[in-house]
Amino acid sequence: MWMNEKIKASEVELTGLNGEDIGIVPTREALAMARKLKVDLVCTSLMSSPPPCRLVAAADAKKEAQAAKAKSSDRVVKVKEIRLTPNIEEHDLDTKKQQAARILQAGNAVMLVVRVQGKEGAAAKVLLEDLVRELKEWGRAKTGIQVSGKQAAVQIDPVA
Structure with missing residues (x-):
């Protein structure tokens, strides 16, 4: 102007x-x-x-x-997806957590998706709750944890 x-x-x-x-x-x-x-x-x-x-x-x-x-x-916030499994090893979980933290610090949102087979739905929900709790320094959950069919997902938006 x-x-x-x-x-x-x-x-x-x-x-x-x-x-x-x-x-x-x-x-x-x-x-x-x-x-x-x-x-x-x-x-x-x-x-x-x-x-x-x-x-x-x-x-x-x-x-x-x-x-x-x-x-x-105003910039467009991208949503990056990170895929996990409910029986993930501790080291791999730490790597995925660090990756999510870097994405959130860059100002983008993260969609955490856990693939579910059989009766792993409860384990997937617990895993996502733990991740949301550990990432609360960099972002907060936009939606609740959604368990549907073959996956459980939650979107975490960066803290402004």
């Missing part, structure tokens, strides 16, 4: 404080009008010629700039 003197175009398509269309005005004149009304001149897009600009109250312009910055900093 470009404001006031940062607008380099020679003329702008100006919109007033209440949304009224003022028309195409030289940038110097638009800046003078903004100073006179004690507001900011905000350019909404540089893709057209002349660029559309509007007069905005100073506090509103700062809020809009912060909202635009916050929106651009």
Whole structure:
């Protein structure tokens, strides 16, 4: 978002404080009008010629700039899946736990999936509960542990 003197175009398509269309005005004149009304001149897009600009109250312009910055900093959180078995060895479990912790520290979510055969559902649920407890420093469970058919799963989101 470009404001006031940062607008380099020679003329702008100006919109007033209440949304009224003022028309195409030289940038110097638009800046003078903004100073006179004690507001900011905000350019909404540089893709057209002349660029559309509007007069905005100073506090509103700062809020809009912060909202635009916050929106651009939002990043897509990826969900990485880690597969386990209920009768996993201690060393392998530690490796999977470290891998999950690294993923959570990087800001991504982890889906822990335990493949179940026969009556291993209870063991899989206990394993996932232990992992969620041990990973609580880096993330918290988004969903409860879901045991269905051939797998038990839980998603852990990173702590913000």
